[in-house]
Amino acid sequence: MSTGSRGPLRLGTRKSLMATTQSQGVADALSRLTGHAVELVGVTTQGDVSKALLAQIGGTGVFVNALRDKVLSGEVDFAVHSLKDLPTSETPGIALAATPARDDARDALCGPAKLADLPRGARIGTGSPRRVAQLRALRPDLEIVPIRGNADTRLRKVTDGELDAVVLAHAGLKRIGRLDAVSEVFDPDQMLPAPGQGSLALECRADRDDLRALLGTIDDAPTRRAVTAERTVLAVLEAGCSAPVGTYAAEVDERLHLTATVAAYDGSRQVRLSASGHPDAAEQLGRDLADRLLAQGADQLMGERE
Numbered sequence: 001m002s003t004g005s006r007g008p009l010r011l012g013t014r015k016s017l018m019a020t021t022q023s024q025g026v027a028d029a030l031s032r033l034t035g036h037a038v039e040l041v042g043v044t045t046q047g048d049v050s051k052a053l054l055a056q057i058g059g060t061g062v063f064v065n066a067l068r069d070k071v072l073s074g075e076v077d078f079a080v081h082s083l084k085d086l087p088t089s090e091t092p093g094i095a096l097a098a099t100p101a102r103d104d105a106r107d108a109l110c111g112p113a114k115l116a117d118l119p120r121g122a123r124i125g126t127g128s129p130r131r132v133a134q135l136r137a138l139r140p141d142l143e144i145v146p147i148r149g150n151a152d153t154r155l156r157k158v159t160d161g162e163l164d165a166v167v168l169a170h171a172g173l174k175r176i177g178r179l180d181a182v183s184e185v186f187d188p189d190q191m192l193p194a195p196g197q198g199s200l201a202l203e204c205r206a207d208r209d210d211l212r213a214l215l216g217t218i219d220d221a222p223t224r225r226a227v228t229a230e231r232t233v234l235a236v237l238e239a240g241c242s243a244p245v246g247t248y249a250a251e252v253d254e255r256l257h258l259t260a261t262v263a264a265y266d267g268s269r270q271v272r273l274s275a276s277g278h279p280d281a282a283e284q285l286g287r288d289l290a291d292r293l294l295a296q297g298a299d300q301l302m303g304e305r306e
C-alpha cells in the first residue's frame, strides 16, 4: 500500500509536551501493531498562539483546524488530537479513524489540599465554564480566576503563590509527568468531565480506506461507544468545548451508563440526569438524554452568561 512504500507514516501533532507525549504513544502503538514506522510532524494551531481566553476566541476547533488542513492537503497522513478539543460537527473529507483506549477521564485539583479543606475564599484557576460552574456549586465561597496556557504554566501559578489551586485533566497531567501536583481527583459525582476527556482521536482523509483500516487497529470499541454517547449529548445541545456541559459514559456489566449535566455559569443551578442502554445504541442514548436535559431547561441555563 502507498503509505508503506513511501516511507514512514507522518503523524501531525501539536507541539506541546502533552501533545507530543500522547502522539508518541500512538506512534509507538501503531508501529508495534502494524510494523509501520511513524514520524511526528509538529504543527502550530491557533489555540497555541492566541492569548485570548478560549471562550472568547470561539472555542471550537482552535486546536484542530490547522492539523486538519495538513491532513486534507496530504502534508501529514493523519493527526492525533485530544478528543475533547474536537468540534462535534463532521468535517467534510475528514474521518475519525480511531479512538484508542481512554485514559482516566476525571478532573484533578492541583493545590495544597482537597477542595473541602481549602480556606474560605481560596483562589482557584480555571478557564473552563464547565469547571467554573461545577466548582461554584461545590464551594460557592471560592474565588475563581480565569486562566489559560499549558498545564505547566498553570501549575506554576500555584507554586508561585498567585493562585491557591488549579483544576486540570488527570489524563493531561499524567502525560506530562505531573501527577505529583494532584491533591484530589474529582469523582464524576462531584464534577463531570468534558465530553471525550482523557481520550484521543486519530483523523485521516476520508478517502484513504487503506489508512483508515491501518489506524483502526488501535481503535478501542468500548471507548468509542462511551465517547459517542458523550459527544452526542454535546452535539444535540449544540454546545462546544467551552460550554458548561459535563458528561461521563462507561460500560458496566454490558450496559452503557451515561450521566450528563448542564450548569448555569454561576453554579446556582444544575440539571443532571443519567440513563443507561445497550452499548450498541450509544448515539441514541446520548440523544435521548440530551432531549431530557433540554426538556428540563438546559438551553436556558446555557444561554445565561455572567
Ligand SMILES: NCc1[nH]cc(CCC(=O)O)c1CC(=O)O
Binding pocket: 082, 083, 084, 085, 151, 167, 168, 169, 170, 171, 172, 196, 197, 198, 199, 200
Ligand atoms: N483544552 C485543553 C486540553 N485538551 C485536552 C486536555 C487534557 C487531556 C485530555 O483530556 O485528553 C487539555 C488540558 C486540560 O483540560 O487540563
